[in-house]
Amino acid sequence: MKPAPFKYIAASSVEHALALKAEHGDDAKFLAGGQSLLPAMNFRLARPAVLIDINGIEGLAGIRPSAGATRVGPVTRYRALQRDAAFTQAFPLIGEALPHIAHPQIRNRGTIGGNLSHADPASELPAIALALRARLRAQAANRQRWIEASEFFAGALTTDLQSDEMLTEIELPLQKPRTGACFMEIARRRGDFAIVGVAAMVTLGDQNKCTEVRLAFCGVGETPVDASPAADGVIGHQLTEEAIRDVAASAQKMIEPGGSVHATADYQRHIAGVLTERALQTAYLRVHDGH
């Protein structure tokens, strides 16, 4: 099992990488961590003619504060995110999800930009990008644009990125004050893809009434699913146990899990309800009790 022949080019700068991509289009793939691309190439499911290695480009990895947000370079590895205590405290959803992403060896190599560009709907970070209302910077040789996470994930393993574009930055808006967050998932074994995963964020205002609730799922369809509208009814109200049950029931109706040999669609929907209740409860307690 070996990759089919290809031409390997180590890009020296973003401009170089983008010029190569403009030249080769869909025949070329960017190589970041390679933890999804190389297995696909080893199986010959992917046979790019040209591989543009972006690992050596200076400035593409790293975490930078900006006004009201944090910007993350696409080649920042999972492990680097995990080791940055300020980052995982600012974005507890990501901090909580990282240990679920594959195994230590994969996290040493895999990158946030590679993950989001790969757009596996079972993966954790695309759902979290939705919950955090992340924005993604797409650059081509002669233009650039920002894409909202809600517009980025177009289908299974498909994004809004055009054939000459590269994801060059991820902007994560800082959580609002008095926000609690929780990520949970159920997988068959440690490091496996989730049967269902959920990201929940609860923001409280006066008298601990909800001002905003966000919910996003992974593993339940062709794309990550933003199920925040399931919580519309609790905005302006306190998040009682009964309210949480209602939100979970609404969220269950918003997803269309596909089922698999390991979990039927009904089971996935059931788990989605259970996890939604637990994650909302935990997120609420975290902000309410000030954790």
Place this chain on the structure above:
Amino acid sequence: MDIDFHDITVSVNGRKYQRRVESRMLLSDFLRHDLALAGTHVGCEHGVCGACTILLDGEPVRSCLMLAVQAKNHEISTVEGLANKDGGYHPLQQAMHDHHGLQCGYCTPGILMTMTAFLDENNSPSEDEVREALSGNLCRCTGYQNIVDAVMSAATRMRG
């Protein structure tokens, strides 16, 4: 398509090698076939089994999910470099021996590379932390318990 070759210099276990590699040569195959360092084992070749784990600049990674050309100018450590210069076992190798942490031995090099790097970072782990660190390495013989015992015992010994 013309074959795409690259000239690389790689340091493996402190020794520098210069070789010409085809771009599609996996790092695992480069170590085994070009450098004759067959201690790194190849199991699944798609990043699941962990048998091919090596250290890249000190961090455990799957050598089947890297191209040899990507290792250019990097430092690689493999199981061949684990024993002391005088040939004595690394404390984890000794503990694996003492605790019967291997049967067929196929997964062992990957486990040794993963867990020695883990112990360097955390020398007083809980059993649960050891299992988490070990989660990316499949072993079909031992049922893992003896490996966990070996790592816990090596941690005690390494703390002195």
